Amino acid sequence: MKGLIFLLLLSFIWIGSIICSAWRPPAVPQEMPAFAGSEACKSCHRDIFNDTRHTAHYLSSALPDDAHIKGSFAAGKNEFVYNQWMVLVLEKKKDLFLQTAYMNGIPTEQRAFGLVIGSGRKGQTYLYWDKNNLYQLPVSYYAPANDWCNSPGYPLNYIRFYRPIPATCLECHASYAAAQVKKDGSTSFNKKSILYGIDCERCHGPAAAHVAFHTQHPDEKAANSIISTKQLSRQQRLDACALCHSGLRKQLQPAFSFTVGQRLDDFSVPNYDVDTAGGLDVHGNQYGLLTASKCFKMSAQLDCSSCHNVHINERHDMATFSQRCLNCHATHDTCTVKASAGVMLKDNCIDCHMPQLPSKKITLKLASATAVTPDLVRTHRVGIYP
Ligand code: HEC
Ligand code: HEC
Ligand code: HEC
Ligand code: HEC
Ligand code: HEC
Ligand code: HEC
Ligand code: HEC
Structure with missing residues (x-):
C-alpha cells in the first residue's frame, strides 16, 4: 500500500513537472560556448576581419559612447516634446548619456543609456539597466531624418520607461548573452557575458578549437574543427540567416541555443503569414518573402548568399x-518598361523588382515633425510591381 501511494505520488510529481515544463518560458542558464573572439581570427583571415568591422551586423549592438550613439546631444536638438506638459531631454554628463523626463519643468525620471541596439543604418533604440534587467528608453533615433523619434511601441502622449527586454532581442542583435528567465517572467542578464555585435562566431559557431588547431598546425591548408559553409544543405544555409531574418519567431528553445547546421524549426517556429508583403515591419521577413518568390521556387540553388556577401x-x-541577378537572368529584354534618362536598366534591377515598401507595423514620430512616418523596408518578394 505504502509502495502504491509512493508510486502515485511520484507519478503526480512527474506529470506535474511535465505540465510545468510545458508552461514555463524557456529558461536560459547555459554554459558559455568555447568562443575565441574575432581578434583571434585576424592573423589568418585578415581581409574578412577588416571588412566585417564596417558591416551593419558587427555594429548592431554596442556600449554607449560618442562613436556609437547617432543622435545629437547639442542644445536645441536634444529634446523630444510629447505635449505642452511633457518633455524628454537627452543629455551627456561626463561618461554618462541620459534621458530625463520632465513634467511641467520638474524632472520625474532619469535613466542612463546602457546599451545601443542598431547600427544606425535605419535607426537605433537604447536600453537601460535596472539591476540585471534591461528596459527600453522612451526615445530612439531615426536615421533617414537624422533625428530623435519616439521608441516604437511606446505611447505618443505619455513618457514611459516600462518595456522590458527579453533575451531574444540580444539573440538577434549580439553574439552572446547569458540570461535567465525568472518565475515572474522577467529576464535577468549576466552583464559581463555579453558579446556585442554580430561577429564571426555568431554565424560560424564557436571557433576556439579551430583557432587552437590551426595555430598548432600552421601548414594545414584544409579547414579543421569548423562548420564548413560549403557542405551545408540549402536549407541549413537559409536557416543560418532565417534565425534573425524571418520576423519575430515563436521560441521553443532558449535564446542562443541554435547554432548553424542545426534545424531552425526545432528551436523556434515562424509566426507570420509567408504570403503577405503587407505585414512588413522593421524586423523584416526576408526569408519568408524570398521563399515565396519565383526566383527561389524555380531555381535549385538560390539562397541569401546568391545576392549578399555578408562579410562586406x-x-x-x-x-x-544587379550583376548578381544577371548571373541567372542573362538578359533583361523581357522588361517592357523603358529606363528613365541616364539610368542604365542593367544597373538597377532592384528598384523595379524589389521596391522599398512602407511598413504597416512600424511608424515613427520624429522630434521635428507632427505627423508619423512609416519605416521603409526592401521587399524580398522578387517580382513584377506596378
Ligand atoms: C592559425 C590560422 C587560423 C586562425 C587563427 C583562424 N582560422 Fe579559420 N581557417 C584557417 C584555415 C587554414 C582554413 C582553411 C582555408 C580557408 O578556407 O581559408 C580556415 C577556414 C575557415 C572557415 C571556412 C570553413 C569552410 O570550409 O567553409 C571559416 C568559417 C573560418 N576559418 C572561421 C574562422 C574564425 C571565425 C576564426 C576566429 C575565431 C578563425 N577562422 C581563425 C586558419 C585559421
Ligand atoms: C544573429 C542574428 C542575425 C543573423 C544570424 C544574420 N543576420 Fe543579417 N542582420 C541582423 C540584424 C540585427 C541586422 C540589422 C543590423 C543593424 O543595422 O543594426 C541585419 C542586417 C542584415 C543586412 C543589411 C545590411 C546592410 O548594410 O544594409 C543584410 C543584407 C543581412 N543582414 C543579411 C544576412 C544574411 C545573408 C545572413 C545569413 C548568412 C544574416 N544576415 C544572418 C541579424 C542577423
Ligand atoms: C528575430 C530577430 C530579431 C529580434 C528578436 C529583434 N530584432 Fe531588431 N532587427 C532584426 C533584423 C533582422 C533587423 C534588420 C531588418 C531590416 O533591415 O529589414 C533589425 C533591425 C532593428 C533596428 C534598426 C537597426 C538599423 O540600424 O537599421 C533596431 C533599432 C532594432 N532592430 C531594435 C530591436 C530591439 C530593441 C529588439 C528587442 C526588443 C529587437 N530589435 C529584436 C532582428 C531582430
Ligand atoms: C552574418 C553571418 C556571417 C558573419 C558575421 C561572418 N561570416 Fe564568414 N561566412 C558567412 C557565410 C554565409 C559564408 C559562406 C558564403 C558563401 O558560401 O558564399 C561565409 C564564409 C566564410 C569563409 C569561407 C569562404 C571565404 O570567403 O573565405 C571564411 C574563411 C569566413 N566566412 C570567415 C569569417 C570570419 C573570420 C568572420 C569574422 C571576422 C566571419 N566569417 C563573419 C557568414 C558570416
Ligand atoms: C539563382 C538564380 C536567380 C537569381 C540570382 C535571380 N533570379 Fe530571378 N528568377 C530565377 C528563376 C529560375 C525564375 C523563374 C523563371 C523565370 O521567370 O525566368 C526567376 C524569376 C524572376 C522574375 C519573374 C517573377 C514573376 O513573379 O513573374 C523576376 C522579375 C526576376 N526573377 C527578377 C530577378 C532580379 C531583379 C534578381 C536580382 C535582384 C533576380 N531575379 C535574381 C532565378 C534567379
Ligand atoms: C535576389 C537577390 C537577393 C536575395 C536572394 C536576397 N537579398 Fe537581401 N537584399 C537584396 C537587395 C538588392 C537589397 C537592397 C540592398 C541595399 O539597398 O543596400 C537587399 C537588402 C537586404 C536587407 C536590408 C533590408 C532593408 O530594408 O534595408 C536585409 C536585412 C537582407 N537583404 C537580408 C537578406 C536575407 C536574410 C536573405 C536570404 C533569406 C536575402 N537578403 C536574400 C537582394 C537579395
Ligand atoms: C524600370 C523598371 C525595370 C527595370 C530597371 C528592370 N525591370 Fe525587369 N521587368 C520590368 C517589368 C515592368 C516587367 C514585366 C514585363 C511584362 O510582363 O510585360 C519585367 C519583367 C522581368 C522579368 C520576367 C520576365 C517574364 O516574362 O517572366 C525578369 C526575369 C526581369 N524583368 C529581370 C530583370 C533584371 C535581371 C533586371 C536588371 C538587369 C531588370 N529586370 C530591370 C521592369 C523593370
Whole structure:
C-alpha cells in the first residue's frame, strides 16, 4: 500500500513537472560556448576581419559612447516634446548619456543609456539597466531624418520607461548573452557575458578549437574543427540567416541555443503569414518573402548568399546587386518598361523588382515633425510591381 501511494505520488510529481515544463518560458542558464573572439581570427583571415568591422551586423549592438550613439546631444536638438506638459531631454554628463523626463519643468525620471541596439543604418533604440534587467528608453533615433523619434511601441502622449527586454532581442542583435528567465517572467542578464555585435562566431559557431588547431598546425591548408559553409544543405544555409531574418519567431528553445547546421524549426517556429508583403515591419521577413518568390521556387540553388556577401558592407551598391541577378537572368529584354534618362536598366534591377515598401507595423514620430512616418523596408518578394 505504502509502495502504491509512493508510486502515485511520484507519478503526480512527474506529470506535474511535465505540465510545468510545458508552461514555463524557456529558461536560459547555459554554459558559455568555447568562443575565441574575432581578434583571434585576424592573423589568418585578415581581409574578412577588416571588412566585417564596417558591416551593419558587427555594429548592431554596442556600449554607449560618442562613436556609437547617432543622435545629437547639442542644445536645441536634444529634446523630444510629447505635449505642452511633457518633455524628454537627452543629455551627456561626463561618461554618462541620459534621458530625463520632465513634467511641467520638474524632472520625474532619469535613466542612463546602457546599451545601443542598431547600427544606425535605419535607426537605433537604447536600453537601460535596472539591476540585471534591461528596459527600453522612451526615445530612439531615426536615421533617414537624422533625428530623435519616439521608441516604437511606446505611447505618443505619455513618457514611459516600462518595456522590458527579453533575451531574444540580444539573440538577434549580439553574439552572446547569458540570461535567465525568472518565475515572474522577467529576464535577468549576466552583464559581463555579453558579446556585442554580430561577429564571426555568431554565424560560424564557436571557433576556439579551430583557432587552437590551426595555430598548432600552421601548414594545414584544409579547414579543421569548423562548420564548413560549403557542405551545408540549402536549407541549413537559409536557416543560418532565417534565425534573425524571418520576423519575430515563436521560441521553443532558449535564446542562443541554435547554432548553424542545426534545424531552425526545432528551436523556434515562424509566426507570420509567408504570403503577405503587407505585414512588413522593421524586423523584416526576408526569408519568408524570398521563399515565396519565383526566383527561389524555380531555381535549385538560390539562397541569401546568391545576392549578399555578408562579410562586406555593400549597402546601396545597386550595380553589384544587379550583376548578381544577371548571373541567372542573362538578359533583361523581357522588361517592357523603358529606363528613365541616364539610368542604365542593367544597373538597377532592384528598384523595379524589389521596391522599398512602407511598413504597416512600424511608424515613427520624429522630434521635428507632427505627423508619423512609416519605416521603409526592401521587399524580398522578387517580382513584377506596378
Ligand atoms: C592559425 C590560422 C587560423 C586562425 C587563427 C583562424 N582560422 Fe579559420 N581557417 C584557417 C584555415 C587554414 C582554413 C582553411 C582555408 C580557408 O578556407 O581559408 C580556415 C577556414 C575557415 C572557415 C571556412 C570553413 C569552410 O570550409 O567553409 C571559416 C568559417 C573560418 N576559418 C572561421 C574562422 C574564425 C571565425 C576564426 C576566429 C575565431 C578563425 N577562422 C581563425 C586558419 C585559421
Ligand atoms: C544573429 C542574428 C542575425 C543573423 C544570424 C544574420 N543576420 Fe543579417 N542582420 C541582423 C540584424 C540585427 C541586422 C540589422 C543590423 C543593424 O543595422 O543594426 C541585419 C542586417 C542584415 C543586412 C543589411 C545590411 C546592410 O548594410 O544594409 C543584410 C543584407 C543581412 N543582414 C543579411 C544576412 C544574411 C545573408 C545572413 C545569413 C548568412 C544574416 N544576415 C544572418 C541579424 C542577423
Ligand atoms: C528575430 C530577430 C530579431 C529580434 C528578436 C529583434 N530584432 Fe531588431 N532587427 C532584426 C533584423 C533582422 C533587423 C534588420 C531588418 C531590416 O533591415 O529589414 C533589425 C533591425 C532593428 C533596428 C534598426 C537597426 C538599423 O540600424 O537599421 C533596431 C533599432 C532594432 N532592430 C531594435 C530591436 C530591439 C530593441 C529588439 C528587442 C526588443 C529587437 N530589435 C529584436 C532582428 C531582430
Ligand atoms: C552574418 C553571418 C556571417 C558573419 C558575421 C561572418 N561570416 Fe564568414 N561566412 C558567412 C557565410 C554565409 C559564408 C559562406 C558564403 C558563401 O558560401 O558564399 C561565409 C564564409 C566564410 C569563409 C569561407 C569562404 C571565404 O570567403 O573565405 C571564411 C574563411 C569566413 N566566412 C570567415 C569569417 C570570419 C573570420 C568572420 C569574422 C571576422 C566571419 N566569417 C563573419 C557568414 C558570416
Ligand atoms: C539563382 C538564380 C536567380 C537569381 C540570382 C535571380 N533570379 Fe530571378 N528568377 C530565377 C528563376 C529560375 C525564375 C523563374 C523563371 C523565370 O521567370 O525566368 C526567376 C524569376 C524572376 C522574375 C519573374 C517573377 C514573376 O513573379 O513573374 C523576376 C522579375 C526576376 N526573377 C527578377 C530577378 C532580379 C531583379 C534578381 C536580382 C535582384 C533576380 N531575379 C535574381 C532565378 C534567379
Ligand atoms: C535576389 C537577390 C537577393 C536575395 C536572394 C536576397 N537579398 Fe537581401 N537584399 C537584396 C537587395 C538588392 C537589397 C537592397 C540592398 C541595399 O539597398 O543596400 C537587399 C537588402 C537586404 C536587407 C536590408 C533590408 C532593408 O530594408 O534595408 C536585409 C536585412 C537582407 N537583404 C537580408 C537578406 C536575407 C536574410 C536573405 C536570404 C533569406 C536575402 N537578403 C536574400 C537582394 C537579395
Ligand atoms: C524600370 C523598371 C525595370 C527595370 C530597371 C528592370 N525591370 Fe525587369 N521587368 C520590368 C517589368 C515592368 C516587367 C514585366 C514585363 C511584362 O510582363 O510585360 C519585367 C519583367 C522581368 C522579368 C520576367 C520576365 C517574364 O516574362 O517572366 C525578369 C526575369 C526581369 N524583368 C529581370 C530583370 C533584371 C535581371 C533586371 C536588371 C538587369 C531588370 N529586370 C530591370 C521592369 C523593370
